[in-house]
Amino acid sequence: MSVLPYPLLSLSLVLMWMTLNSFTIGHLILGGIIATFASWGMAALRPHKPRIRRWHLLPHLIAIVLYDIVRSNIAVVSIIVTGRRRRHRSGFMTIHLELKDPTALAILAVILTSTPGTAWLEYNSSDGSLLMHVLDLVEEQEWTDLVKNRYERLLMEIFE
Amino acid sequence: MSVTILYYALTAAHVILSIAMALALLRMIRGPRAQDRVLGLDTLYVNSMLLLLTFGIGSGRTIYFEAALIIGLLGFVATVALAKFLMRGEVIE
Amino acid sequence: MSQAADLPLWAAIAVCFFLLLGATLALIGTIGLTRLPSFYERLHAPTLGTSWGTGGVVMASMIFFTVTGARPVFHEILIGIFVTVTTPVTLMLLAQAALHRDRAEGNANVPPSATAGTASGKDAPAAGAAD
Structure with a gap:
């Protein structure tokens, strides 16, 4: 086992420690000790490191997600404000994912759940089927396209 | 000029967030099932964190932001624990 | 409010805009929490407050x-990342x-488990530390 199994994690922990306290030598040393122990604990918990193959696509993904969050915020606000007058249909739907990498699946889950209007409910790793709930389920194919073409393809390019 | 604008905006934000907290509390009391109450509690935590942030803007003191961080942390842990309990504890009320 | 005196007008307006946007989004999310009819629909409402509600404030x-x-x-920044x-x-x-x-009580309005028993195995890897 190397001294620092997770250098990025340790670095961000030191940075967080120093921003919450102050930028002095004493806090650098204290934060460094804590970050080292935390990364050892992390290594004991999870031996598999996530591998990111294409770093340069990450900003693209973040931009897409931020834009979609703004768009779906507006959509959900209009559903809640207009309320019962305009009937919306919500429902469950199943999507078959080809994504297998656990980190990529975690990122997809965070994206889908933090976007208002879609919620990740259940993923079955044996056949790759995902159960999700959609607030405005007018066109099921549209949501399938959104998940498969917009997010999953990009995540597969980044991670696989 | 800008002091007046900020004062009114902050007061309005306080009122809006307080109403939001009251509504979340209403959902927490009304239920009807345990998961609705937990969801209401989570929303209450988030709204109170936002309220503390607006207090922090009004007073300019760092202590409010640290309090907001701690409320965020506690809310997360509390909701995760309650959800885990709903999954593994007594299933049928 | 002591530092606000030397705040230029454009900055004050920007601060007010984002503050009211965030607070209003949080309120609308909570209104949705009280008004939407079923639990799975209510699940979408608080994300308004946590995505752009928090973002605005x-x-x-x-x-x-x-x-x-x-x-x-x-x-x-830490609060934003954390939320x-x-x-x-x-x-x-x-x-x-x-x-x-819902499944344990046999409610008919939820879809059945895809494979009975071991459905939820590794579906929340983001919760690694929480599990």
Whole structure:
């Protein structure tokens, strides 16, 4: 086992420690000790490191997600404000994912759940089927396209 | 000029967030099932964190932001624990 | 309110805009929480408050303290990252708990488990530390 199994994690922990306290030598040393122990604990918990193959696509993904969050915020606000007058249909739907990498699946889950209007409910790793709930389920194919073409393809390019 | 604008905006934000907290509390009391109450509690935590942030803007003191961080942390842990309990504890009320 | 006196007007307007945007989004999310009819629909409502509701208030605070130069804005960035990462985890766990309870009680309006028994194995890897 190397001294620092997770250098990025340790670095961000030191940075967080120093921003919450102050930028002095004493806090650098204290934060460094804590970050080292935390990364050892992390290594004991999870031996598999996530591998990111294409770093340069990450900003693209973040931009897409931020834009979609703004768009779906507006959509959900209009559903809640207009309320019962305009009937919306919500429902469950199943999507078959080809994504297998656990980190990529975690990122997809965070994206889908933090976007208002879609919620990740259940993923079955044996056949790759995902159960999700959609607030405005007018066109099921549209949501399938959104998940498969917009997010999953990009995540597969980044991670696989 | 800008002091007046900020004062009114902050007061309005306080009122809006307080109403939001009251509504979340209403959902927490009304239920009807345990998961609705937990969801209401989570929303209450988030709204109170936002309220503390607006207090922090009004007073300019760092202590409010640290309090907001701690409320965020506690809310997360509390909701995760309650959800885990709903999954593994007594299933049928 | 002491630092606000040397705040230029454009910054004050920007701070007010983001502050009211964030607060209003949080309120609308909570209204949705009280008005929507079923639990799975209500699950979508709080994400309004946690995505752009928090984003707006955090942005207002960052603009205010950057322009007045009163203090560094690391707390806001940390709060923003923290809320973005933790909310999906809580909502996913809550949704799974609700699904589990509905299935255990035999409610007809939830879809059945794809494979009975070991359905929820590794579906929340983001919750690694929480599991």
